[in-house]
Amino acid sequence: MIVSMKAPTKVYHMSGCKYAKRIKQENSAGLKKAWAEAEGYRPCRWCCTSMDGRYSTERKKAEKLLEENGLVIDKLSGMLYIRSDIGCWKLVYSRGNDEFLLFHRNRADGITPIENVEDVPYHRQMDSFKHHSILAACQYIIKHDAAKKIIAMDYRKLPQRTRKEKKYYKKAERKERRKNILRIDDLFRQIESESGMKKYSIC
Secondary structure, eight states, X not given: OEEESSOXXXXXXXXXXXXXXXXXXXXXXXXXXXXXXXXXXXXXXTTTSOHHHHHHXXXXXXXXXXXXXXXXXXXXXXEEEEEOSSOEEXXXXXXXXXXXXXXXXXXXXXXXXXXXXXXXXXXXXXXXXXXXXXXXXXXXXXXXXXXXXXXXHXXXXXXXXXXXXXXXHHHHHHHHHHHHHHHHHHHHHHHHHHHHHHHHXXX
């Protein structure tokens, strides 16, 4: 966090905040958030406690990262919508906890037009936990969508380096097994249905 050592009001800012940029270099100091608060500094109402401020602070980095990975981001009604060719995400800022919560809609056939982002209900993405920056949420979304694309081709190509990746692999494996069982059940039902029709036609 950036603070001014000379200002009468003790406020800390994120590094990209428009108000932090106004602090003279000789008066500026960088502190960890916990240290700043221990010294009596309070969060900037612009960059630390509002979606508008957080987005303006992180916007360039977030847009660049998403564009490099084929995703787009827009702000609408105080929320951020991040869209890819296989999914649509809603990022909600919880001011009280100073964190971002992720909501996801399962299917998208190409990038969803911004005017249609609320046509389908969302569910809370529980395995993403809490993100304290927009950039961290974007990084999670990129990894999630990349994994979904791998699963669509062959889940066995998913990485299994970390504990979390191994857990995700097992989940994809169980899901694929259930799908295969359902395919077999459907096949048997179809065979039984066709067999019944043939018997009926013979009679």
